[in-house]
Every structure is written in structure tokens, then in C-alpha cells.
Amino acid sequence: MRYRLSLVASLAVLAGSLAAADAKPAKPKVARNPGATAEAAPAAGAAAATTSEGDAQAARLLKIAQQKLTDREVDQAVQMLTKLVDEFPKSTVRFQAWLELGKHYQKTKDETKAIEAFRRVSSAPELASPTGELAADLRDLYLESLYLSGVSYFNQRNYNAAFPPLRRITTNYPNSVWANQSYYYIGMAHYNQGNWSGAIEYLGMVGTFVDPASPTVEYVEAGRRFYVKLQDADLPILNRQGKPIRVELTAATTGDTETLIAIPLAEKDNLFIASVATAISAPTEKSKGDGVLQIVGGDKITTKYIDGNTKDGTPNVIRETTTKVVSSGALAFTLGNYETTADNAFILQPVFVQLLDVDLDLGDQADTVKLKIVSRYEEEAEEATTAELFAGKKVEEKVWKVRDEAEITLTEVPTDGADPAKVHSGRFRGQIPLIRASRDAAPDKTDQSLACEVGDQVYATYQDQIHVGGTSLRTVEAKVKVAAEFKVGAVTSSKAPDDPIIAANKNLVEGSAFLELSRIFKSMGLSKQAAGKAAEGLAKAEDVMRKQDALPSAIREQAYKLTWDLYLAQNELPKAIAVCKEFTTLFPGSSFADQALLGIARALADRQEWGDSIGVLNQILALPISGAKAEAQFLVATTTEASVLATPGDKDVDPAKLALEKAIPFYKLTAERYPDSEFAGEALAKLVKYYMDSKDFTQANELLAQIFVDHPDKDWLDKMLLRWVALGVAMKNYPLALEKCTKLLEEYPNRPSAKTAKDWLPKIQKMMGQAAPPAEAAEAPAPAGAAAPDKKKKTK
Helix, strand or coil: CCCCEEEECCEEEEECCCCCCCCCCCCCCCCCCCCCCCCCCCCCCCCCCCCCHHHHHHHHHHHHHHHHHHCCCHHHHHHHHHHHHHHCCCCCHHHHHHHHHHHHHHHCCCHHHHHHHHHHHHCCHHHHCCCCCCCHHHHHHHHHHHHHHHHHHHHCCCHHHHHHHHHHHHHHCCCCHHHHHHHHHHHHHHHHCCCHHHHHHHHCCCCCCCCCCCCCCCEEECCCCEEEEEECCCHHHHHHCCCCEEEEEEECCCCCEEEEEEEECCCCCCEEEEEEEEEECCCCCCCCCCCEEEECCCCEEEEEEEEEECCCCCEEEEEEEEEEEECCCEEEEECCCCCCECCEEECCCEEEEEEECHHHCCCCCCCEEEEEEEEEEECCCCCCCHHHHHCCCCCCCCCEEEEEEEEEEEEECCCCCCCCCCCCCCEEEEEEEEEECCCCCCCCCCCCCEEECCCCEEEEEEEECCECCECCCEEEEEEEEEECCCCCCCCCCCCCCCHHHHHHHHHHHHHHHHHHHHHHHHHCCCHHHHHHHHHHHHHHHHHHHHCHHHCCHHHHHHHHHHHHHHHHHCCCHHHHHHHHHHHHHHCCCCHHHHHHHHHHHHHHHHCCCHHHHHHHHHHHHHCCCCCCHHHHHHHHHHHHHHHHHCCCCCCCCCHHHHHHHHHHHHHHHHHHHCCCCCCHHHHHHHHHHHHHHCCCHHHHHHHHHHHHHHCCCCCCHHHHHHHHHHHHHHCCCHHHHHHHHHHHHHHCCCCHHHHHHHHHHHHHHHHCCCCCCCHHHHCCCCCCCCCCCCCCCCCC
16 A cells, blocks of 8 residues: 655654555644744744844844843843834834843743743734734744743643633644644643643653654654654554554664554544653663663664554554664763752862763763863953944954863763663763962973863863764854852852932832732721822832833833832722723833723723613723733623622522623623633633523523533643533433533542532432422532532422
């Protein structure tokens, strides 16, 4: 038969009877960017090539800011990046600047600021447009911003918010490295939510989607898990018959073999997957068949599968492919244990060096590698302020002068517990002493020591000739600063940023603290103390507002937000609205603008000014770009429901049912227009409740079924299952109720809804043999918002 055979990184793919030999890899379905290809995305690099003078200036400043981040001159780097996005609002370079800011905030655990920075990239019209093809570098920026925003939400434990950006990657760019990394966080989010089946499903997909057209697919990283993806139309049939789908792996050099059993990949009918751990060592008698494939440097893994029945009827055709084992070299200066990376080196002490590269393991004996190490110092250059840099002052490139150099020999060390006569670790270690440089004589560059002065840098490089990225020469470097004494704490820039910015940030931090104190006092009923703290905060915010001409827009926006929040804390609604209106005029594209309007809408609703509140919410929905539209639409629904409940009506009409009926169109809009939002779940729950209250069981059943197709990651699915159980009982469809109740207990055993399901289960089982449900089936209390089985009808 004709078949397709291809490889992906850490993943062998064998195609069975349905694939054609001349078939090209299919392009993934891309919803937002139909023209984009599914290439394996490298780490997002520099922004698009600059053509205008403005872009060239922005690119120059970005490069300087990136270098300052590398040199740990963090304050000035952040100032430059913030000023760059403010002064070059049309340049594509701003996307890389926002990405750098987001990474910095993520590194410093300020996830809220990180998310906002990443949003500036992923929601930019140039990148998120539903039409048009993105250039490769802009696509990488877009995907990395989506991925990192998902990671920040994950770090905040806001899993519902993490799923949408990660899902956009896996859906629209399934064959990118960002998709593989996204599957990891999707799986871990399910795990942290207690959804074990979801965790297993998505963690099992990590590493399984890589572009088969990539030139690097013939390589597998030594020591990493090795995946086999098998595609054959016969596999589902064999699986249903209970016949194991076996794949045999053989390492050419070590001779080790492992037989794997492939399992179906979720939601893919003819796609099966198997995997095995790999270890860098020679096989022993004990290691045979231990579930770990033993490999060494330069090894090749042969993957074999027997296709029992091809399309043309030929039996037992062997499908085989080979993957080369490579190692991406890593070089580091370490402490004496060779495990911990060294932050500093010390004169009169040795520096320890470790190189990891299995490609250099050439035989059973311990191999050696020669490495050149230098001590160097930086020529002093005149520093420039942020203002001077933006005014066009040239920055001199760093010039390093070599003080001393030496060549040392690194020796391969055996793996712990392995046969010392067979060294295959790929770990090469060595050391060289540092001595104080003489002021009277030049260093001896032929000895086995390195002359240094305090402040010097010890620097080493290694040329990696083959790695998981291919055979292009790759330079790996390591460097460590020479210190006279051990210093505790982070190394920060000694250069102070511009004074107005320092003062503004200080005032914003102190003003935010007063805001929190005001809210605390207000929650305790201490209105006078709350007003006093809010007044102190306003003084800080107003000080920033007076000097805003000298400040970047990001700081000015924060000052406005702090001001209206403080007015709201004082119950000064007209003043808060005035500040919000001024803000939306000055910064119409800011993410704070919709937050300002949301604050006003909530305040109006608290005062039961329902119509005015909904009017403000509709302003948000009319904005061309806003991250708050889902919440605004949901608040329109809840405000509508609350307004009907608060209005006296006909005594014969249930006010709750009437209120829900009036609000249902808005809940439906929330679910339809913003399905990935955190408000979709509650909106859908309202719809299900409405259909059940209206006895429209068919519509409720269809909606619940669609919910589980459209929202596989939501943490409220356990509550939906409980509603489905109640629906099954109400419909007297007890097999359906039993099925959903069992599923809930299996997939969400630790959720509060599982306790209710456990109480319902024996009663549903009892109902299975009866014509109608007994009254006690509804005695167990349902969780908030979930309908219990109907107990109005009794069986006599």
C-alpha cells in the first residue's frame, strides 16, 4: 500500500493504510490567520525588519534596553521600554518592547502587569486581525505573547482565564512548539482543578505535535522522552477487539530494545501514541525490558511497526523509521559540587566548569574535551540617561579586553551507579584556579591558571556542531563575574533612573496602599477612617497628576485609575465619573478605560440606578477594542435580572422566573459572543436552568451536550454534570442520569458537587427499575445554582 512516513522532534510517526506516499503534510486549520503556516516556532526574536527612520530608532533603543536587562540595569531598562511603546505607537518594534516588559514583570512575579503587557501584543489589530498572513517574526511574537499570558494566568491560579489563550494556540497553530508547551499548562491546570482525566489527556499530548516538514525532525534530544505517533485506519478496530498495538524500538549502538503498547490519542479515531523514557548509559542485564531505552552519543533509534493489513491487501508490512540521537550542548560555571550554577567567582579560588554534550561521548572510555577560558574586562564608556538615549545620543558598544587566557581539559565523568569501565554520561568537568593579576608583569598565557582583577569576567565558549536544531554551528557560552567577597542578594543597577519617574512610582505605590486601607476600613463599617485614608491616597495621586507631562503614559494611566478608585472608596461617584470621562478622552485605547466604566456601572447598580448602569455597560460594548466586553455583557444580564426582582409585579407571577426570563437574551449573548470568557459558564448555567424551569428538556439536553464539546477545559463542568443528572431524573431518563452521575464521581471526585452526586447515586440506581422516580430522589441538597431532581411528583 502507499503510505506516508515522517519524523518529528522526539516523536517518530508511522503512517498506516490511509496515508499516501506522496502526500504533503497538511496545513493546520487556522481560524484567525488562514494564511499562516504551522512551522515550529523558535523563541520570539527581534521585531520585523525596520524600513523607516522611526522604526530604526525604535529598534536601536530596544536593543539598548535589552542589553541593560541582560546587564541587570533593570530600572533604566524598564523606563526605556515604557517610553519606547509610548513614543513609537505605530512601530512594530513596540510589540517586542511590550513582550520584553511582560517577561520582566513575569520574572519579578508581577503577573498582573505581565498579563497587561502580553495583551498589548496579542490583541493588537495588526496581529489579531481575522484576515491576512503574518510574517514569521510577527507570528512568533503573537504566539509567544498568547503563551506567556496563559502562563501568567496559570501562575495566578486563574485557570479559567489561562485556557482561552492557550487554546487559541493549540487550535490555530497545532504544529508549533508553542502548542506543545500550551498542552503542558492546559494539562497542569486540569490537574490543579482536580480533573484527572483532563490532566492525563492533555499532558499526554505534550511533545506530540511538531511540524513534520521541519528539517530538524530527524533528531531526538538525548535523555528526553521519545514519542511514537502511529496512524492507521485499522488501529481502532484492533483496539476494540482487545488486540495490543505494539511498536518496537531498537538503539543501534547499545543494542537495547523496548516494546511499547500504543494507546489511542484522545479525539483522534485512527491516531495512536506510545512513549518511552531514554537514559544516557550502556544497557545491563537488569536494564533489559525495564521501560527505559538505553542510548549513548551518536546512537540511532529504529522504530518498527507491523502493518497487518494494507489497503491493497498485503499482510504484515513492516513500517520502519530511524531517528538520530543528538545532544544540545550546555556550558556552565558551577560551585564545587558541579550542580549549582555559580553567581560569582573568587580570586585565589578555582572556578569549576561543566560541559554537557552527549555527542562528544565517543566510546566506553572517559572522553576529554579541551576548552579555552579567558579573563576579560570592559573598557569604561560614558553612560547615558534615558532622556539622552531617546534624544539620539549614541551608545558605544561594549569593548572587552582579554587579560589572560588558558586552555583546560574537561574529562567525562561516569554516571552514578553505572559501570565505571563504561563511561557514557556526556558530562565533562574540570577546574582552573584564579590568581590576582600583577600590576608589574603581563599574565602568563601558557600556565594553568587565570589572572584576574575584581570586576573582571571569566568567559568560556564552546562550538556545538550538531544539536536538536540541526547541524548549523551553535555557539554556547558561559560567564561569571569575579568578586572579592561573597555578596548576598540580587545584583541591581547602581545607576538611578530619572527623578520624576522615581517619585511618581513611589507615590503610586503609597497611594495604592492607602486605597487598600480605605477598603479595609470601609468593609469594617469605619466610614470616617476609610474616607481619611482615601484622602491621603488622593494626595499622592494628585501629586503624580500635576507632573504628568514629564511621565510616560503607562504611569499617567495608573494615576488616573488610582484616582477614580479612591473617589469610589469615598462614595464620591460624580467625581469618579468625571475622572473616568477625562481618562477615556485622553487614553481611548487603554485597557484601564473599560475598567473605569465597569467601576462606574457597578457603583450605579449598587445605588439601584439600573438604567444608568446598563447605559454605561453599553458604552463598553460599543468600544472598538476592549478586554472587558464579556464582563460588561454579563453584567447587563445580572443587572436586568436584579432590576426586575426589585420591581413590584403581579402577585401571581413568580418574580424570580420573570426576572430570569427578561435576562435570558443577555445571558445568551454572553455565552455566544464570549464563549472563552470566565462568564460563559455562569451564563450557560442560567440558560440550562431556564430551559429546565420551562420544562423544555430537549433544549436543555442539547445545550448540555454542546457545552461539553465547546468548553472542555472549564472548571465548572462538574456543576454542569450535576445539572445533567437532575435533567435525566426530571426526564425519567435514568440511564442518562446514572451515566452523568458516574462520570462526575470519576472525573471530579474532590469537588463539592461530587458529594451531592454520591448521595444521589444509590437513589438513581434504585429508580432504574421503577416507572417513576420516588420523592426521596430529590432529598439531597444541590450545589448553588444546580437544580435538584423534581420532588413535586410522587409515585404512589
